[in-house]
Amino acid sequence: MDPEGSRIQDDPDVKIMMAGSTLRKVKSRSWKKQRHFRLLEDGLTIWYKSRWAGRGHSTFSVTELEAVREGHQSEVLLSIAEEFPANLCFTLVFHGRQGNVDLVAESPEEAQAWIQGVRKLIHKAQTMDEKERLDQWVWDWFQKADKNKDGKMNFKEVRKLLKMMNVDMNEEHALHLFTMADKSDTGSLEIEEFVHFYKILTQRDEVWKVFQDYSGDGEKLMLEELENFLRIEQQEGEQSAQHAKELIDRYEPSETAKKQSAMSLDGFQMYLCSQEGSIFKPEHRHLYQDMSQPLSHYFISSSHNTYLLEDQLRGHSSLEAYIQALKRGCRCVEVDSWDGNDGEPIVYHGHTLTSKILFRDIISTLKEYAFKTSDFPVILSLENHCGVEQQTVMAQHLRQILGDTLLTTLLDGQIPQQLPSPQELKGKILLKAKKIGGLEDCNDETLTDEVSDDEEMANGEAESPTAEDPPAGCLKENGKKSKSKLSRELSDLVVYCKSLHFHGFEHARLHAKCYEMSSFSESKAKRLTKEAGTDFIRYNTRQLSRIYPSGLRTDSSNYNPQDMWNVGCQIVALNFQTAGLEMDLNDGLFRQNNCCGYVLKPDFLRDGDTQFSPDKPEGRQGYRPLRLSIQVISGQQLPKVNQKEGSIVDPLVRVEIYGVPQDQAKEETSHINNNGFNPVWNETLNFIIHTPELALVRFVVEDYDKASRNDFIGQFTLPFMCIQAGYRHIHLLSKDGTAIPPSSLFVNVSISEFT
Incomplete structure (x- = not known):
């Protein structure tokens, strides 16, 4: 059984890859080494080794790749552009935070064969259905375990393979299954027999039991029986009849059953494991929200120190960090600009040893990648430490490189009473920076309203030198004149995102314009949230606010963004480069609405007269708490944490709720000893959710360790409002937020009124 079939292997480009090529692997200007690369027979694994090194080699799977970039499309390849022309160069881009691989071929033809070949294989891997994916996974394991490559496996090899697959099985039981599968009676399993063995091994009693509850004859679900299941268990109501028919057409492997409009156990399991059977409402994956409201009415996916x-x-x-953030749906990126030695502004973390990049290169990258994942506007948050001359250079680069993409004028020529919408700003890049004067007096050529540092100090308005917004360009409405530290050319590019020092909610209510926005450190934002939560919410209905991590987080760790979202802060900036809970929450919130980077805030965070307070959720109109009950049934093929021979995980599941303070909660199951393959818990965890519209639910699987901290196995986070009730699979993600198929949890979710 070759799940790939012979078709893709017959492709001329793939044939060249299978024959193998010598390619230069490039890590820097000085590190360029020849490596022999080839595609293995499974059509999915790329193998490479040094020509000289003994037996050492490396492999990676095509499923780990996201794309291939052609030509000099990485900093490393740009740095050797004079030595190697673009038509020899290409970059393999991996999912998540794994570093890219830059390669140089010996001829343009060979480069093209690898570029096109890898693209075809990525496309093939991405379009496999559930059955092909599972077959491929089983096939991969067989290949890994068949050490002598004779296409057969004896019992000893199978036992070893089970350990690799995270199964610790009673020897007698394993031998019994092995003998059942060894139809040819040879004492070893060929691939077909191994697939049969795997099927018996993975028969899921818990799915069979659900199937039995609705099947009249225990063999199949007739159309009406499937409808009943969808209506009663999956809570689909009216649409269940139409949906039942679609599911049989889509997931039933047996033509005979299809003709009878029936679903077999195999088809039922395939439906439950598919995206439609997942915990995430399919209709919320698409762009389902109103995108025509003012920018201030949305949460915006935002990065810090991008x-x-x-x-x-x-x-x-x-x-690469900009490319990765933009690909993850980030819509607000940050640039820290400083004067460069040769008149060209540079970007790096000021007064530290971080490496430096040219401002103009970042703008070129932004131009290329800003709208690949989402059409909605990107905000460029400029931390400007440059003198006037290089500010003018920045303005020239912004205009020349971005052209029409950069928004430089009011949309309709009118001074706005509210911010424009994401819909109106599609395909536009907005500059967030200091501005001389306001939109009302943008034709005024005099540089008034600018205060000097000493005046600012005297008024006690200056921020600390480590604050995000340098005080150099802070404006005050007192008519005092001073020499401007801002370049007029740069100032003119700021339209709807004028950076301003925050003077309190009362001052903003009386004087602020909708296009003025302030930045708050996490500690200041936390304090304001506690002291004046409802005022902060009202402020955020009209104006944008940006929150950034404390300057003390030199390790680029993150704060919990939930507290800021609870009061309607839109631009809650996180270090996208740092994996962990905080980025899981960010990915979870923005997983809905087509991952476009904009999520409409709940109505009580958009109403300028709102009475809502996160600390007293019961005080708002329309308060309706819900009960969330999650029966954690089982787990499937959890990845190994410890690669040590013979170590198998002891998994437990924890469900965590993030939201208003009253909703914060965690409950966990007991742990199962030595089974990462098909652990069964059958434990129910209960929660009361007071503000469902703001709650996020995070499922975490850990390897229990009584002596030290549990190891992370996988997680999945989603908004409470996107949860589908019923029997659902949760497809787990790695620490990096990338998929780890076929690892999943099987749960039964019920949501009801709490009375």
């Missing part, structure tokens, strides 16, 4: 791939003291500044 140029960093690592920590803030010695980390690597990289264009």
Whole structure:
């Protein structure tokens, strides 16, 4: 059984890959080494080794790749552009935070064969259905375990394979299954027999039991029986009849059953494991929200220190970090600009040892990648430390490189009473920076309203030198004149996002314009949330606010964004380069609405007269708490945490709720000893959710360890409002937020009124 079939292997480009090529692997200007690369027979694994090194080799799977970039499309390849022409160069881009691989072929033809071949294989991997994916997974394991490559496996090899697959099985039981599968009676399993063995091994009693509850004859679900299941268990109501028919057409492997409009156990399991059977409402994956409201009515996916791939003291500044953030749906990126030695502004983390990149290169990267994942506007948050001359250079680069993409004028020529909508700003890049004067007097050529540092100090308005917004360009409405530290050319590019020092909610209510926005450190934002939560919410209905991590987080760790979302802050900036709970929450919130980077705030965070307070959720109109009950039934093929021979996980599941303070909660199951393959818990966890519209639910699987901290196995986070009730699978993600198929949890979710 070759799940790939012979078709893709017959492709001329794939044939060249299978024959193998010598390619230069490039890590820097000085590190360029020849490696022999080839595609293995499974059509999915790329193998490479040094020509000289003994037996050492490396492999990676095509499923780990996201794309292939052609030509000089990485900093490393740009740095050797004079030595190797673009038509020899290409970059393999991996999912998540795994570093890219830059390669140089010996001829343009060979480069093209690898570029096109890898693209075809990525497309093939992405379009596999559930059955093909599972077959491929089983096939991969067989290949890994068949050490002598004779296409057969004896019992000893199978036992070893089960350990690799995270199964600790009673020897007698394993031998019994092995003998059942060894139809040819040879004492070893060929691939077909191994697939049969795997099927018996993975028969899921818990799915069979649900199937039995609705099947009249225990063999199949007739159309009406499937409808009943969808209506009663999956709570689909009216649409269940139409949906039942679609599911049989889509997931039933047996033609005979299809003709009878029936579903077999195999088809039923395939439906439950598919995206439609997942916990995430399919209709909320698409762009389902109203995108015509003012920008201030949306949460906006936002990154801090976007140029960093690592920590803030010695980390690597990289264009790749911008590409990765934008690909994850980020819609607000940050640039810290400083004067460069040769008149060209540079970007890095000031006064530290982080590497430096040219401002103009970042703008070129932004131009190319800003709208690949989402059409909605990108805000460029400029931390400007440059003198006037290089500010003018920045303005020239912004105009020349971005052209029409950069928004430089009011949309309709009118001074706005409210911010424009994401819909109106589609395909536009907005500059957030200091501005001389306001939109009302943008024709005024005099640089008034600018205060000097000493005046600011005298008024006690200056921020600390480590604050995000340098005080250099702070404006006050007192008519005092001073020499401007702002370049007029740069100032003119700021339209709807004028940075301003925050003077309190009362001052903003009386004087602020909708296009003026302030930045708050996490500690200041936390304090305001506690002291004046409802005022902060009202402020955020009209104006944008940006929150950024404390300057003390030199390791690029993150704060919990939930507290800021609870009061309607839109631009809650996180270090996208740092994996963990906080980025899981960010990915979870923005997983809905087509991952476009904009999520409409609940109505009580958009009403300028709102009475809502996160600390007293019961005080708002329309308060309706819900009961969430999650029966954690089982787990499937959990990844190994410890690669040590013979170590198997002891998994437990924890469900965590993030939302208003009253909703914060965690409940966990007991742990199952030595079974990462098909653990069964059958434990129910209960929660009361007071503000469902703001709640996020995070499922975490850990390897229990009584002596030390549990190891992370996988997680999945989603908004409470996107949960589908019923029997659902949760497809787990790695620490990096990338998929780890076929690892999943099987749960039964029920949501009801709490009375």
